[in-house]
Amino acid sequence: MKTMLAWSLLAGSALAAEVAKPQPGAVAEDAAAKVEEVSQTAVQAAFQILRSEYIRGGDLTYDELNRAAFQGLLERLDLGAELIRKAEAERPVLRRGVLAEMLTPEIAYLRPLAFAEEEAGQMELHLKKQVEAKVPYLILDLRSAVPPGDFAVAAAMLELFVPRAELMFKLKQVGREDAQLFIANRGPVWTQPLVVLVDAETCNLGETMAAVLRERKQALIIGSKTRGATVRYETLPLDAEWVLRFARAEMLLAGDRSLFREGVMPDFLLDLPVAVKRQFFDAAGPVKESLFDHSRVRYNEAALIARKNPELDSYIRRSAGEELADDRPALRDTVLQRAVDMLGARTHLQGSPLKWPAAKKRTEPAAPAEVKKAQPVKP
Numbered sequence: 001m002k003t004m005l006a007w008s009l010l011a012g013s014a015l016a017a018e019v020a021k022p023q024p025g026a027v028a029e030d031a032a033a034k035v036e037e038v039s040q041t042a043v044q045a046a047f048q049i050l051r052s053e054y055i056r057g058g059d060l061t062y063d064e065l066n067r068a069a070f071q072g073l074l075e076r077l078d079l080g081a082e083l084i085r086k087a088e089a090e091r092p093v094l095r096r097g098v099l100a101e102m103l104t105p106e107i108a109y110l111r112p113l114a115f116a117e118e119e120a121g122q123m124e125l126h127l128k129k130q131v132e133a134k135v136p137y138l139i140l141d142l143r144s145a146v147p148p149g150d151f152a153v154a155a156a157m158l159e160l161f162v163p164r165a166e167l168m169f170k171l172k173q174v175g176r177e178d179a180q181l182f183i184a185n186r187g188p189v190w191t192q193p194l195v196v197l198v199d200a201e202t203c204n205l206g207e208t209m210a211a212v213l214r215e216r217k218q219a220l221i222i223g224s225k226t227r228g229a230t231v232r233y234e235t236l237p238l239d240a241e242w243v244l245r246f247a248r249a250e251m252l253l254a255g256d257r258s259l260f261r262e263g264v265m266p267d268f269l270l271d272l273p274v275a276v277k278r279q280f281f282d283a284a285g286p287v288k289e290s291l292f293d294h295s296r297v298r299y300n301e302a303a304l305i306a307r308k309n310p311e312l313d314s315y316i317r318r319s320a321g322e323e324l325a326d327d328r329p330a331l332r333d334t335v336l337q338r339a340v341d342m343l344g345a346r347t348h349l350q351g352s353p354l355k356w357p358a359a360k361k362r363t364e365p366a367a368p369a370e371v372k373k374a375q376p377v378k379p
Contacts, residue, residue, distance in 0.1 A: 012152060013029070013175065025119060029309050031038050040266040047065065051065075066076060070189060077246075078261065079227060079228060079229045079231070079260070079261060080231070080245070080246060080247045081240075081242075081244065081245065081246040082244075082245045082246070083242060083244060083245075084240055084242070084243060084245055085241060085242060085243075086237065086240070086242060088274075089147075089235055089243050089245065092325075093114040093116070093147070095113045095114060096113055096114040096116050096118075096119070097113050097114075097119065097122060098110060098111065098113065098119050098122040098123050098126060099111040099141075099287070100112060100126040101286060101287045102135075102286065102287070102308065102342065103139070103288060103291060103340055104344070105137065105223075106136050106137055106344075106347050107127075107135075107137045107138075107139060107340060107343050107344075108137065108138045108139070109138075109141065109287055109336075110123060110126055110127075110138065110139070110140050111137045111141035111142075111143075111144060111252050111287075112144060112157070113140070113144055113146075114144070114146050114154070115144070115146055115149045115153055115154070115157075115203060115205045116149075117152075117153055117156075119153070119157075120153060120156035120157045120159075120160070120209070123157060124160055124189055124327075124346055125265065127160055127189045128189060130190075131190065131192075132160070135192075136192055136193065136347070137192065137193050137194075137343045137347075138190060138192060138193070138194050138195070139194070139196075139197065139198045139337070139340070140194060140197070140209075140302050141187070141196075141197045141218070141334070142196060142197060142198050142206035142207075142209060143197055143198060143199045143201060143202055143277065143281075143335075144201075144202075144206070144222065145201035145205070145278075145281075146203050147205045148203055148205075148229065148231075148232075148233045148245075149203060149204065149205045150205075150232075151171055151182065151204075151205065151208065151232055151251065152182075153167075153171075154182075154205040154206075154208045154209055155168060155169075155182040155204055157205075157209060158182075158184070158186045158208075158209055158212055158213070159185065159186050159188070160163070160188060160189045160190060160191055161188050161189075161191075161194065161213060161218060162188060162212070162216065162218075163184060163187065163188055163299070164184050164186055164187045164188075165181065165183060165184060165187070166184045166185065166216075167181060167182070167183050167254050167255055168182045168184060168212050168254075169182050169208060169211075169251055169252060169253070169254070170182070170252040170253075170254075170256070171232060171249050171250070171251055171252070171315070172250050173197055173232075173248060173249040174236045174248060174249065177251065180249075183282075185304070187338075193343070193346075194213065194218060194219040194220070195219065195220050195222060195342070195343065196209070196213060196214075196219045196220070196221050196222070197222055197223045197335055197336065197337045197339060198210050198221060198222075198223040198224070198226050198264060198275070199223045199224045199272065199274070199277070199335070200224055200225065200226060200227055201263075201274060202226045202227075202230070203229070203275075204229045204233070204251075205229055206226075206232060207226045207227070207228070207229065207230050207259065207263065207264055208230055208251050209368055210226070210264050211230065211251075211253060211259055211264050212253065212336070214264065214267070215253050215254065215255075220267050220268070221264060221265075221266040221267045221268075221333060222266055222267065222268045222334050222339050222342075222357050223266050223269075223270055223272075224263065224266065224269065224270065224271045224272070225263050225265050225266065225269070226263040226264045226333075227263055227375055228259055228260055228261040228262045228263035229260075229265075230250070230251040230258070230259045230260055231244065231247035231248070231249060231250050231251060232247070232248055232249040232250075232251070233245050233247060233248065234246060234248040243302045247260075262271075266336065268342075270334060270335045270338055271334065272334055272335045276331055277333065277335075278335075279331065280333050285293045287333075287336070290332060290333040290336065291332065291333060291336055291337055291340060303339055311375070318324060321376045331373075
């Protein structure tokens, strides 16, 4: 009995220690918070103590300390700087152009693939066709994962939606008091209801477009929160293999508000795993394939008359232990689905407005008519 009690106490102590043990993420956050409170003199003293008194002080060479400082600096700058390989920085974007499709007779879909300079003109052509066809709704998908681009492209795309002579955004460069203003130089092409899709992979140009359209209350934003990389990046070589990409200028909205490291919070927050979204974006089929469900072919009266059973092949394959595509839940772009559902509901409600019956006026009940007594019949 004593042995069992001892084992119980030992197990309880171990469990309590495991629960009380801080997690790695919590330790890192606690260390970062402490470093923020340390003075510069204390930082220099810590380096000297570790180099002279640490059990393996010989490993803390100046090269090792410089690398550790560089690593810590990149982590602290976060979206402000990035170390990438030269080959990766020079790799061209394979898919370019604008993906345009009619999802329903009332809803058009546009997605710039690379945010390249020529894509603004392609967007304009597609929008003009949709305006001529009197399409009432547009979904602009800005979730393409591409490298940072030139803000002149974002301005050219925004001019398709923003009224003439309106300030869209500013670009403030480090070391300069004045800012570069991006003002719409033409009239908008699309003035109908607009829905914009964003996520954490939206590039700096897509974030800028979404932020401007939302700030002007010209679009409804759906998706997940963006990263906040609303800056103009510059890339400089470090050696033959590595380059440094860093923020050189910052995008500001009309009210001088910055979204750097803040990002765009959607009006309707919907999360879709990046891996799932990339499956749809990398597919060569139409966008509708990731949107609408297809019913399974079943045995019905038409098959009975034709003396064919469309489910027979599935029965045989399933009985043999083979997994069919219909047995697995179909992957769908739920963000795009919700956008289409919202616009479809709006169309339905506008086409058939609710008409409540008018309240009837209350009238006083009429006085009962005088009842005449029956007269006896004379014999």
